[in-house]
Amino acid sequence: MEKRVTFKGLWLPLLLIAPQIVITAVFFFYPAGQAIWQSLFIPDPFGLSMQWVGLGNFEYLFSDRFYRASFVTTAIFSILVTLVSMGVALYLAVLADRLIKGSGAYRTLLIWPYAVAPAVAGVLWLFMFNTRVGVVTWYLGLLGYDWNHVLNEGEAMGLVVVASAWGRISYNFLFFLAGLQAIPKSVIEAAAIDGARFWTRFRTIVWPLLSPTTFFLLVVNIIYAFFETFGVIHTITSGGPQQATTILVYKVYADGFVGQDLGSSAAQSVVLLVIVSLLTVVQFKYIERRVHY
Amino acid sequence: MKNLTSMLAATAVLGSAQAGLAATEVEFWHAFTGRLGELVAEQVDTFNASQSDYKIVQTHKGNYSETLNAGIAAFRAGEQPHILMVFEVGTATMMAAGGAIKPVFEVMGDGFDQSKYIGSVKGYYTSPDGNMLSLPFNSSTPVLWVNRDKLQEAGIDPDTPMATWEQVGGVLDGLKAAGVDCPMTTAWQSWIHLENFSAYHDTPFATKDNGFAGTDTELAFNSPAQVAHIGAMGQWAKDGKFIYAGRRNEGGANFRAGECALFTESSAGYAGINAEAEFEFEVRPLPYWEAVASEPQNTIIGGASLWVMEGHEDAEYAGVAAFMDFLSSAEIQAKWHQDTGYLPITAEAGEKTKMMGFYDENPGTDVAVIQMTAKEPTANSKGLRLGSFDQIRGIIDEELEAVWSGDKDAQAALDSAVERGNALLRRFEQATR
Numbered sequence: 001m002e003k004r005v006t007f008k009g010l011w012l013p014l015l016l017i018a019p020q021i022v023i024t025a026v027f028f029f030y031p032a033g034q035a036i037w038q039s040l041f042i043p044d045p046f047g048l049s050m051q052w053v054g055l056g057n058f059e060y061l062f063s064d065r066f067y068r069a070s071f072v073t074t075a076i077f078s079i080l081v082t083l084v085s086m087g088v089a090l091y092l093a094v095l096a097d098r099l100i101k102g103s104g105a106y107r108t109l110l111i112w113p114y115a116v117a118p119a120v121a122g123v124l125w126l127f128m129f130n131t132r133v134g135v136v137t138w139y140l141g142l143l144g145y146d147w148n149h150v151l152n153e154g155e156a157m158g159l160v161v162v163a164s165a166w167g168r169i170s171y172n173f174l175f176f177l178a179g180l181q182a183i184p185k186s187v188i189e190a191a192a193i194d195g196a197r198f199w200t201r202f203r204t205i206v207w208p209l210l211s212p213t214t215f216f217l218l219v220v221n222i223i224y225a226f227f228e229t230f231g232v233i234h235t236i237t238s239g240g241p242q243q244a245t246t247i248l249v250y251k252v253y254a255d256g257f258v259g260q261d262l263g264s265s266a267a268q269s270v271v272l273l274v275i276v277s278l279l280t281v282v283q284f285k286y287i288e289r290r291v292h293y
Numbered sequence: 294m295k296n297l298t299s300m301l302a303a304t305a306v307l308g309s310a311q312a313g314l315a316a317t318e319v320e321f322w323h324a325f326t327g328r329l330g331e332l333v334a335e336q337v338d339t340f341n342a343s344q345s346d347y348k349i350v351q352t353h354k355g356n357y358s359e360t361l362n363a364g365i366a367a368f369r370a371g372e373q374p375h376i377l378m379v380f381e382v383g384t385a386t387m388m389a390a391g392g393a394i395k396p397v398f399e400v401m402g403d404g405f406d407q408s409k410y411i412g413s414v415k416g417y418y419t420s421p422d423g424n425m426l427s428l429p430f431n432s433s434t435p436v437l438w439v440n441r442d443k444l445q446e447a448g449i450d451p452d453t454p455m456a457t458w459e460q461v462g463g464v465l466d467g468l469k470a471a472g473v474d475c476p477m478t479t480a481w482q483s484w485i486h487l488e489n490f491s492a493y494h495d496t497p498f499a500t501k502d503n504g505f506a507g508t509d510t511e512l513a514f515n516s517p518a519q520v521a522h523i524g525a526m527g528q529w530a531k532d533g534k535f536i537y538a539g540r541r542n543e544g545g546a547n548f549r550a551g552e553c554a555l556f557t558e559s560s561a562g563y564a565g566i567n568a569e570a571e572f573e574f575e576v577r578p579l580p581y582w583e584a585v586a587s588e589p590q591n592t593i594i595g596g597a598s599l600w601v602m603e604g605h606e607d608a609e610y611a612g613v614a615a616f617m618d619f620l621s622s623a624e625i626q627a628k629w630h631q632d633t634g635y636l637p638i639t640a641e642a643g644e645k646t647k648m649m650g651f652y653d654e655n656p657g658t659d660v661a662v663i664q665m666t667a668k669e670p671t672a673n674s675k676g677l678r679l680g681s682f683d684q685i686r687g688i689i690d691e692e693l694e695a696v697w698s699g700d701k702d703a704q705a706a707l708d709s710a711v712e713r714g715n716a717l718l719r720r721f722e723q724a725t726r
Contacts (some may be wrong), residue, residue: 044726045386051724051726261684
């Protein structure tokens with residue numbers, strides 16, 4: 001039997017959830033409503049006039065092949081950022097979990113990059129891979145590899161993925177480590193006594209028990225890759241070369257702040273809103289079923 | 294009694310201090326930091342100290358793009374400054390905002406002599422009937438920077454003529470043959486190799502007089518002249534004679550470090566190159582294609598101008614006019630021109646600089662001035678007035694990158710840039726109708 005605290009009457013529960021409702025309304029529903037409203041107009045930059053175009057902004061967007069291509073770019077970018085940042089973080093967490101001596105120091109050092117703002121992280125990586133003075137570029141040159149992310153699309157994508165994933169590794173590491181340490185040692189020891197090697201133990205015990213953490217990180221990392229990587233892309237490639245690293249969020253910025261085309265920018269925000277809602281629904285409906293709490 | 298006197302004196306001092314505070318304040322938002330920011334602050338301080346009626350309050354609002362967006366957001370909130378610095382590519386956006394701006398010639402009043410401003414500088418910012426809409430502030434034009442030591446090392450006479458791209462092509466062959474890693478690089482590729490290229494060869498960049506005659510303009514830079522130039526540059530890129538460093542002025546670092554022999558960059562690069570270059574450098578006029586034009590037309594400017602925003606008191610506009618008059622004075626302009634390498638906005642300031650012997654002491658600093666003013670501007674070389682132009686430049690950057698990497702040929706890339714840019718021009722036309 002489940003035990004629940006219930007309130008009598010209507011006013012007290014309403015009062016208790018009111019702050020949350022107000023915050024959501026002011027900071028989410030109102031701006032989102034504004035974006036939807038604005039996406040139906042073509043305004044001039046100074047707000048002197050607005051023209052009703054209905055779904056004209058959306059028609060304009062989806063007839064643009066570069067906008068459609070941006071979906072693919074965004075998908076590739078987000079999947080790569082999520083895989084790299086979670087994969088490396090899991091590997092490091094598994095190693096750190098087995099440490100007996102000096103684990104505190106390792107953990108502290110691994111958490112540091114999280115404190116670096118995305119734009120600054122972008123600049124750091126840009127310096128290392130600068131085509132002229134970058135340290136990494138220089139070493140690659142010694143190995144006979146001519147690094148030039150300014151013109152090579154694959155290299156540009158690789159660089160923004162690494163720069164975006166880097167700071168994220170720390171965050172994921174923290175969660176994975178906490179998840180690993182929450183797994184009862186007795187289960188693992190029992191398996192070890194039964195003769196299960198490390199890899200078998202990891203596959204059959206650790207990974208399933210870690211799945212709530214993995215699922216949570218999957219959701220937040222994809223959302224991170226979608227929305228918070230703007231600074232990295234802006235500092236490293238500005239969406240180039242050609243359109244190789246123009247993800248959807250970067251295009252919202254380019255149209256809204258460089259082109260002062262607020263109608264198109266608002267329409268793109270609405271598209272993003274829909275994508276994130278869909279992604280979240282899919283993740284909770286299908287992937288969560290495979291998660292063992 | 295003595296106390297009373299000192300109290301009176303104190304009151305008098307306070308009173309005058311208040312009179313000082315009561316000076317009409319004029320807000321000025323600009324996009325300059327570092328050395329340029331200091332020089333702007335110095336101009337403002339000089340003006341404030343020179344009179345007591347007005348006080349200019351200067352504020353740095355980020356880079357060009359951020360400053361424009363700050364101005365737009367402030368206008369929407371009814372908090373706009375009196376003077377807003379807007380880069381040249383934002384000109385069409387500002388012009389279309391009729392209810393948001395007050396044309397400079399109106400602010401300046403009846404006694405305003407517009408003829409003292411240099412035609413090819415002010416031309417970018419004048420209405421079709423010849424009235425100045427904004428005050429040119431910092432203007433520069435592209436020139437060819439030469440590392441003379443590098444040419445010498447490669448066994449090429451540093452004085453070899455490089456007036457035409459045909460001659461430059463020969464020099465690049467020589468540099469490559471001598472094993473120079475970076476024979477040539479550039480900054481601001483769209484501005485120099487398409488916008489200025491078109492004006493310099495008296496070829497339209499866009500229809501309707503480059504947009505001056507209406508917002509129903511269409512891009513036209515995919516004509517044979519531009520295709521030939523971009524095609525030649527693409528071939529040089531393929532042969533390793535032209536090294537692409539980035540969309541802005543990233544190539545400047547390569548040139549200043551002495552790696553590149555030739556560099557096409559703004560004349561305003563003077564201060565930086567002069568400070569950092571540990572080699573003998575020289576400023577040459579921007580080359581032209583002899584095959585396209587028998588002699589070059591004028592180049593066009595880049596930079597920013599000052600726009601006056603609508604919605605303030607008459608007394609404040611009088612302060613704006615006084616400040617703009619001050620900025621246009623020969624003394625202030627000559628100092629600005631010499632300190633920064635930007636072009637003078639009045640002919641008088643250029644004359645004054647010449648009289649002071651500045652051009653003799655700093656050879657090459659007058660190349661840009663001569664290049665801009667040698668000929669009366671034509672409809673193709675007055676400037677560009679295209680909506681969403683900052684974003685169109687982004688499209689051009691993308692398409693040119695496709696040429697430099699060998700993914701597209703010049704014709705395909707420029708056709709695509711024109712088609713994509715036209716879509717933005719139609720959006721702009723619709724938004725400002």
